[in-house]
Amino acid sequence: xxxxxxxxxxxxxxxxxxxxxxxxxxxxxxxxxxxxxxxxxxxxxxxxxxxxxxxxxxxxxxxxxxxxxxxxxxxxxxxxxxxxxxxxxxxxxxxxxxxxxxxxxxxxxxxxxxxxxxxxxxxxxxxxxxxxxxxxxxxxxxxxxxxxxxxxxxxxxxxxxxxxxxxxxxxxxxxxxxx
Numbered sequence: 001x002x003x004x005x006x007x008x009x010x011x012x013x014x015x016x017x018x019x020x021x022x023x024x025x026x027x028x029x030x031x032x033x034x035x036x037x038x039x040x041x042x043x044x045x046x047x048x049x050x051x052x053x054x055x056x057x058x059x060x061x062x063x064x065x066x067x068x069x070x071x072x073x074x075x076x077x078x079x080x081x082x083x084x085x086x087x088x089x090x091x092x093x094x095x096x097x098x099x100x101x102x103x104x105x106x107x108x109x110x111x112x113x114x115x116x117x118x119x120x121x122x123x124x125x126x127x128x129x130x131x132x133x134x135x136x137x138x139x140x141x142x143x144x145x146x147x148x149x150x151x152x153x154x155x156x157x158x159x160x161x162x163x164x165x166x167x168x169x170x171x172x173x174x175x176x177x178x179x
Contacts, residue, residue: 040064102116
């Protein structure tokens with residue numbers, strides 16, 4: 001049995017779960033999400049624990065078992081606590097600010113870069129060089145964070161650019177002259 005798939009998912013108080021025709025609808029204090037389980041995968045709710053089960057022992061079913069459990073677990077955490085990805089801007093004159101819902105970045109271009117978030121995503125600027133991407137869908141939060149980072153990824157010589165808060169930028173030595 002899948003190590004990930006066999007773990008039950010604890011459903012916190014205040015989170016409503018509805019299972020109907022292999023569609024799981026989860027709603028909590030932060031929002032509502034739904035996921036359709038693949039054929040052969042089923043979900044059962046017992047005493048506040050959600051179990052994901054598979055119909056047979058085929059290789060595909062084993063793979064889908066762990067995947068489905070992870071996706072549903074992320075949904076439960078997302079609607080109850082939410083997900084946050086923190087980013088930092090490093091560089092002289094590099095900064096960010098919030099303009100309405102949009103994030104405005106000044107990262108060394110001749111113009112300001114304005115990033116408008118999709119529905120369900122919000123930005124939180126804690127300092128001129130630190131901000132966070134918040135949302136209930138883990139995949140979307142990671143995707144938006146990666147798109148923002150790709151605007152000006154950190155470079156290895158001076159370390160300037162946008163990086164994740166927990167990311168280590170490997171630095172290189174500059175040119176050296178030998179005589």
